[in-house]
Amino acid sequence: MTEANSSMSPKQSGKRIAVLGGGSFGTAIANICALNNNPTYLWMRDAARAALCQQVRENSHYVPGYKFAPSLIATSDLRAAVVDADIVFVSVPSSGFREVVRLIQPLVRADALLVSTTKGIEGNGFTLMSEILEQELPQHPVGVLSGPNFAKEIVEQQQTGTVIASDDANLIKTIQAVLSSGNFRVYANKDKRGVELAGALKNIYAIISGMATALGAGSNTHAMLITRSLAEMSRMGSKLGANPMTFLGLAGVGDLILTCTSDLSRNYRVGFALGHGRALDDIVTELGQVAEGVNTLQVVAQKAKQMDVYMPLVKGLYAVIFNGLPISEVAHKLMVGEQNYDVEFMGESHD
Numbered sequence: 001m002t003e004a005n006s007s008m009s010p011k012q013s014g015k016r017i018a019v020l021g022g023g024s025f026g027t028a029i030a031n032i033c034a035l036n037n038n039p040t041y042l043w044m045r046d047a048a049r050a051a052l053c054q055q056v057r058e059n060s061h062y063v064p065g066y067k068f069a070p071s072l073i074a075t076s077d078l079r080a081a082v083v084d085a086d087i088v089f090v091s092v093p094s095s096g097f098r099e100v101v102r103l104i105q106p107l108v109r110a111d112a113l114l115v116s117t118t119k120g121i122e123g124n125g126f127t128l129m130s131e132i133l134e135q136e137l138p139q140h141p142v143g144v145l146s147g148p149n150f151a152k153e154i155v156e157q158q159q160t161g162t163v164i165a166s167d168d169a170n171l172i173k174t175i176q177a178v179l180s181s182g183n184f185r186v187y188a189n190k191d192k193r194g195v196e197l198a199g200a201l202k203n204i205y206a207i208i209s210g211m212a213t214a215l216g217a218g219s220n221t222h223a224m225l226i227t228r229s230l231a232e233m234s235r236m237g238s239k240l241g242a243n244p245m246t247f248l249g250l251a252g253v254g255d256l257i258l259t260c261t262s263d264l265s266r267n268y269r270v271g272f273a274l275g276h277g278r279a280l281d282d283i284v285t286e287l288g289q290v291a292e293g294v295n296t297l298q299v300v301a302q303k304a305k306q307m308d309v310y311m312p313l314v315k316g317l318y319a320v321i322f323n324g325l326p327i328s329e330v331a332h333k334l335m336v337g338e339q340n341y342d343v344e345f346m347g348e349s350h351d
């Protein structure tokens with residue numbers, strides 16, 4: 001008997017789901033689908049870990065203590081996970097996203113819906129995860145899921161909401177049906193680009209916020225930082241073709257507030273440790289989980305320079321992390337820098 005069809009078989013109701021990536025978030029999303037009685041495979045690359053998860057009915061490495069719903073099967077057999085899936089969620093970090101998507105090219109059903117839950121950007125060409133899906137698996141409907149969604153709180157079944165963004169109305173409806181519950185609300189947005197950029201960009205500002213906390217910043221400072229972060233990310237988003245209003249939703253301001261104010265955020269924790277003078281490599285190794293903001297910072301700093309977009313917070317953080325500038329010097333420069341409009345995108349009302 002293979003690992004995929006042993007011990008527990010999914011209930012024959014709902015949509016057939018594959019979630020690719022057996023880390024914190026993949027596990028959380030897979031468990032939501034399974035709790036809603038959708039037969040769900042959680043694929044992870046490590047065969048021994050998949051077998052263990054399947055046996056003990058939890059992902060003890062990434063989210064210890066939370067039991068899998070009966071309809072969830074952990075497997076390292078990619079074919080078994082994907083071949084009959086109506087919906088494939090891709091939940092691996094951006095660094096491995098394209099590689100995994102290429103692996104499913106020959107396996108995935110022609111009509112399968114594809115959804116990225118990854119909050120990062122591929123450096124080579126500034127490619128968003130939805131664009132990777134569209135490049136590698138053209139013809140499939142593609143969506144992006146993003147919002148204030150700590151995996152740890154989702155598996156604890158604490159209430160929250162998220163956003164599903166797509167051009168495809170059927171995909172939006174289907175994902176809302178598969179994921180919605182008394183604990184999880186799923187809002188719709190047609191602005192895929194905006195939702196995806198919001199999820200990726202906020203990680204940079206979570207690092208800055210963690211750093212500010214480490215340096216003893218007060219509540220006024222935090223409030224200003226978060227608000228100016230929102231201004232900066234929506235400025236960049238609109239230059240890249242997103243609707244700036246999207247940044248006012250759950251995927252924007254919702255996730256920004258979450259990760260800039262909680263040490264459950266790995267990016268915030270990276271910033272906090274940097275603020276205490278720790279070396280980036282040591283922090284990342286110790287974390288043992290992905291903090292996308294470090295890579296996103298490099299990719300976005302380069303793009304902002306190329307496109308001449310004013311992003312003083314990104315520029316400042318880059319100078320601290322990659323050019324070794326003292327944080328105090330950068331913070332001073334930020335305070336005496338250009339003072340422009342409070343709220344952008346108000347058109348002529350400013351003049």
Ligand SMILES: NC(=O)C1=CN([C@@H]2O[C@H](COP(=O)(O)OP(=O)(O)OC[C@H]3O[C@@H](n4cnc5c(N)ncnc54)[C@H](OP(=O)(O)O)[C@@H]3O)[C@@H](O)[C@H]2O)C=CC1
Pocket residue numbers: 021022023024025026044045046062091092093094095096097099100117118119120149150151152288289290292
């Ligand atoms: N955790 C959270 O609260 C949230 C995370 N996200 C986003 O989800 C994405 C994934 O994050 P998260 O689950 O937290 O990350 P984790 O660090 O918890 O887990 C990453 C998972 O991806 C797997 N993986 C990494 N590279 C590859 C690859 N090349 N091929 C196959 N599998 C791979 C890892 O496998 P292995 O264990 O074998 O290394 C591991 O199972 C990120 O973009 C993150 O921003 C979004 C919302 C919330």
Ligand SMILES: O=C(CO)COP(=O)(O)O
Pocket residue numbers: 119147148149150151203206255258259264265266267268290291292
């Ligand atoms: O995006 C997240 C919650 O919405 C998780 O943030 P971190 O990756 O910083 O932990």
